[in-house]
Amino acid sequence: MKTNLTQPFVKRIECEAGKSKQEFYDKEIQGFILEVRATGAKSFFIRTTVNGKRTSKKIGDAKVMDIEAARVKAIKVKRALEEQKDIILGKSTKENKKPSVITLGAFYDTYYLPHIKKHIKSYETNISVFKNHILTPFKNIPMDKISKASIMKLHSDMVVKKKLAKATANKVLIFLSSAYNIAIELELEGITENPASKIKEFTLNNAKERYLTKEETKRLLEAINTTEQNIHLKYIVPMLLLTGARRGEVLKAKHEDFNLNQMTWTIPTTKNGKKRILPITPQLLELYNKIPKDDTPYLFTSPVTGKPYVSIYNSWNSARTKAGLKDVRIHDLRHSFASALVNNGVSLYQVQSLLGHSTSTMTQRYAHLSNESLMSAASCAGSLM
Structure with missing residues (x-):
């Protein structure tokens, strides 16, 4: 069994x-x-x-x-x-005493996949990076023969030659280094050093801020309502805007997590590994009641797989392109939620709590919006002059 x-x-x-x-x-x-x-x-x-x-x-x-x-x-x-x-x-005793070191491809199948599926919540990214970028050059090479120089070249070529994002190239270093650490922890024969460690990552500027205006939001929602690729997109996007939740949190939401007596939505496990409770506002309740119900426990179930959506990119991309908002990312809906709160006088502490940031560092990117609101309020004193 x-x-x-x-x-x-x-x-x-x-x-x-x-x-x-x-x-x-x-x-x-x-x-x-x-x-x-x-x-x-x-x-x-x-x-x-x-x-x-x-x-x-x-x-x-x-x-x-x-x-x-x-x-x-x-x-x-x-x-x-x-x-x-x-x-x-028939082999000599001398030959038998030198066991071969496992190749990266064999290690990936035998050890790495079972490990990440057990210990990492969103392991699909790890699988994608390995299959698309790491296994192609290194699959059949014994792990003790993969040099730091070859990893550095792969890391550099991804950005310089293939014109891929720096963040994607950095994931190669992070995931490959993690794989070697697992192999060393398991004490696999011949693997004693991590060639991916201490390679300098590309510097990222992740503080990109893009907030939707009321007019842009209206255009986006109109485009979504006329996009037929995904029947749930017209509920998913408004839910992201109304809650500031992460894409994965909405896609995996269950009906049992919504308490309509206490008017709360409980997100059992967030990116930070902690439970988060969000209020169900009147607008969110109205949206929730419109979502078509089926015999699955999830709010949004793919009609193809019968499971929660893994990606909604194609339908999202069609809608944002139709709305003339090609530069808007799904994560910007979360930024727009925070922007709306701060511009309406909500404290950064409350925004931090609603967004589920474990520290105030991430929330501080919205501090300038708070300052703009204060400036606008303080300018009213000009009427005295």
Whole structure:
């Protein structure tokens, strides 16, 4: 039976009556097994095929070893067992003593993907960067043979030759460095240094500010209402404008998160890993009631996948182009929300709370708007003269 092995599952699961033992296969690590016996004993095993034969090794007692420690050991044991596949009869002992170092492509499939899917909330970006930029040049190269110079060249060429965004090039450094750190933590054979570390990233100017005016907002909404690519876009964009929520927070919103008695929308896990509660304003309530309901728990479900949208870029791009607002990004709707608040006298502390910024640093970019409002108010004193 395949399942998602977690510590709570390991603790509560018992062998079914009438059976001497049961095996539960992990969904993440192929061959990683929890064995539960009628006697109450619980053990972790790793099972794989070596030279055409099924081999099983005990990892440890599940009542002594926790699931995370078992996973790490299971990966090491599996790697050690599968290295035996490369040993061909007749090779010299000297040759056999030098195991090959795992290639980046093999590491990505075996270790990196299971790790990010377990520990990173928005791992789709990691997958995209690896597939589009990292695996192409480095997939078949052993990880100890990828040099710092080759990584620096890739990083530079992405901006200089391919004319890609500096932020995208920096993600290559960040994700590749993280991959090496994981390999080193797992103590994989032959990987002791991180060639992607200490390479200087491109300096970014992320303080780009773009706020929609009332006239631009009207044009955008009119364009969205005539865009047929995505039936939900005419609800998603207004919701972003009315709440200042992040794109992912709106796309993954569930009906159960909306408390219409207390008039609150609870975002269970934000980008900062914390729960955030937003008020349901009269305008948001009116919008919420207009959203078509289906038999899924989500506000916005793709009719193609039956799951929340991963991206709405194509329909968004069509609408903003039609409105003559090609320079407006989806994230600028969040900026526009904050701008509207500050220009109406809301304090930066309140804006910080509504936007879910963990510190005031990010919110400070709107301070100049507050100063403009104060200047306008103070100018009223001119009437005395």
